[in-house]
Amino acid sequence: MKEHYEALPRQTANHVPLSPLSFLERTAAIFPEKTALVYNDLRLTWREVHERVRRLASSLKDMGIGPGDTVSVLAANTPELFELHYAVPLTGAVLNTINIRLEAETVAYIFDHGDARLVIADTAFSGVVKAAFALNGKSLPVVDIVDPHAPGGDRLGTETYAGLIEKGDPAFAWAGPDDEWQALALNYTSGTSGRPKGVVYHHRGAYLMAMGTPVAWELPRHPVYLYTVPMFHCNGWCHAWAMTLMAGTIVCIRQVSGKAVFDLIDRFGITHLGGAPIVLSMLVNTPEDDRRPLSAPVKIMTAGAPPPAAVLAATKALGFEVMQVYGLTETYGHVVQCLWREEWEDLSADEQAELQSWQGVGFPMTETVDVVDRDTGEPVPMDGETQGEIVIRGNTVMKGYYKNEAATSEAFSGGHFKSGDAAVRHPNGYVQIRDRLKDVIISGGENISSVEVEGVLHRHPDVVLAAVVALPDGTWGEVPCAFVELKDGSTLTEDELIDFCRAHMAGFKRPKKIVFTELPKTATGKIQKFVLREDARTMTENTS
Known part of the structure; x- marks a missing residue:
């Protein structure tokens, strides 16, 4: 009877808040000597990364960083930014990774609107940080990332990233959040207005995104992943957490070029990478002399503006296996995939490429993806012709927009997240974007x-x-x-x-x-x- 079922409450033995922080603790325990991070000549094992993260979290706590504090970071795709995806939330604070291509005015706005308590910045970006401070009329404590492989820049802080690790406590307690709904990350995204909106992620969503990605992408254990996706974009599509879950080897690349990608694939046996369609175009247009033949297929996850079918076909001809995905900052990145179907095998290369450019169906952790009439809210016919708006419902949808109740209410009206993208739905259920409702x-x-x-x-x-x-x-x-x-x-x-x-x-x-x-x-x-x-x-x- 109902009362007997309800008489069994949650307990610490059977209910643990979901958090991607648990992935690093597990992987470091099971595969401690497996290579975790590669950057130029640097090699770090999972045991070393685990210890460095604990040391860093310890030092951040000693600096007064704790639950609910925002830590803003401007850094390239280097080991430091990967480690911060664990160290900052380990203190209970919220990680705010900032697009390193932004101008000082927008960076200043993010510092101010996001209530940043601390800035961790690669010295290569010290100029924009200084200019942002000047615009706000105030400065914040700064921790400098000094990368010998980076272009010059000024030291702004009294502490360095390396110094925090050196003096940190390697035995710092490893603890997840008390509540899986607790904020984990704050990512700013452009919208229909000039000011970006702050998208708040929670631990539960990041955990489930990292769990769903290996299933959708068919990731094996120990992938060798080239991190070409900027980690400031949707926390690098949450791959920092997913690759930890799979005990992969993450190869960091500071500046992406066709030659560099081909060289790293050849040198390290890269099996997977991700990126916007520009990455596909870059690979296709890499001069012949700068290419290396692929010894095995390399899987690419691509998202952004739908890639032209011709680019998909040319990429496939080079030996890459491309999966088109779709998502938004508000959905932790990709939540829809163009899942390959057996009946497409006998189609021509051009026909296959056209189908691959569709956005597709929901990831395993996505509850519902639909295309609805904007006026009635009813699903449009699955005829490949009738346009509506893509709407999404699931655990990998943001908590909401930081300090913006009106925008949050509007985005969630109707009981789902409204994407602002116009699409059709084909008879097989696959979604295809046709236009953009928002500018x-x-x-x-x-x-x-x-x-x-x-x-x-x-x-x-x-x-x-x-x-x-x-x-x-x-x-x-x-x-x-x-x-x-x-x-x-x-x-x-x-x-x-x-x-x-x-x-x-x-x-x-x-x-x-x-x-x-x-x-x-x-x-x-x-x-x-x-x-x-x-x-x-x-x-x-x-x-x-």
């Missing part, structure tokens, strides 16, 4: 707010009106394209306006093409962006 441009895996770019353009004294849309690009997937109305008599050139943007925003955000024209508008004066998107597509077709 975000995905360029090389980076989210760019069109509103933010428009705001900068409008700062120029000769600009009357500006609208920014995505311009399809064979290398980056999409790049910003600006349509601009100028004041009468202005002689402003495209190059001059691009230079103006360069001085006011990160390089990857500035328009790559500017068209001076009268903008199409509705009777009420609203800019008709759908017309501009079509114009951008036409420009691409005419130049291809």
Whole structure:
């Protein structure tokens, strides 16, 4: 009877809060001498990583870092950033990894809005940290990561990362969160407004994402993973935790190039890597002399703007096995995959590549992925034609937006997370994105707010009106394209306006093409962006 079942309460013996922190403790105990991290000439075993993390967490606690504190990090994909994915939450604090390509103004906003208590920064990025402090009119304690393989930079703090490890306690208590709903990470994402929103991850979601990824990607034990995905993107798609779970070997790469990727695959026997479609294009376009033949297939997980079918086909011809995935910062990264089907085996290479460019079906840990009518909330027919909005429900959906109740409520209205992406659903249930409902441009895996770019353009004294849309690009997937109305008599050139943007925003955000024209508008004066998107597509077709 019901009361007998309910009489069995949760106890410490049968209920432990889920947290990815447990993966490192387990792997270090079972495979202590297995190589965990590789970076240039550095080799660290899982035993060594486990000890370094405990030492670092101990030192952070001695600095006053504890539960609920935000620790902001600007670092490249080096062992330090990997270790911080464990050391910061081990203190109960929240890890805030910041995009190293951002300009000082946005970094300053993140420091302030995210309530950062401490900044850990690679000295290569000291310039943007100093500029952000100046904009905020205050500085924060800084721990310097001094990487001999990095370009120069100034020391900003009184402590170094290496120093914290040296003086830390190797016996620091290893304890997970008291509550699996506890915040683990804070990631800022571009949206429809110029200011990024802070996406809050919890321990439960990160644990389940790391558990679901090996099943979906069919990861074997001890993969050799090349970390080409920036760890500041959705915590590196949560692969820092997933690869620990599988006792893999993580090969760190500071700057990604085609030659470097081929060299590392050959040197270390890389089995898996991830990246935006720009990584696929980079591999395909690597000069023949810089390539190394693959001794075995290498599996690539790719996400971002849907990769062109031609790029997928060319990548496959090189010996890479590509799986297209889809997700958002708000869903811890990928939660939908283009799962390969046996009935596709006999199709042509071009047909297979086209199907591989679909977003697909939910990952194992994703409860529901659907495409619904935005007005009624009802699922659209699975006819491959009727468009709706992708909605997602599951444990790998964010807690919400940090200090933004209105945006959180809007995102979760209807009982699921609204992606803002327009898609169709095919008869086999596979989802395919057809357009973007929100004005975000995905360029090389980076989210760019069109509103933010428009705001900068409008700062120029000769600009009357500006609208920014995505311009399809064979290398980056999409790049910003600006349509601009100028004041009468202005002689402003495209190059001059691009230079103006360069001085006011990160390089990857500035328009790559500017068209001076009268903008199409509705009777009420609203800019008709759908017309501009079509114009951008036409420009691409005419130049291809």
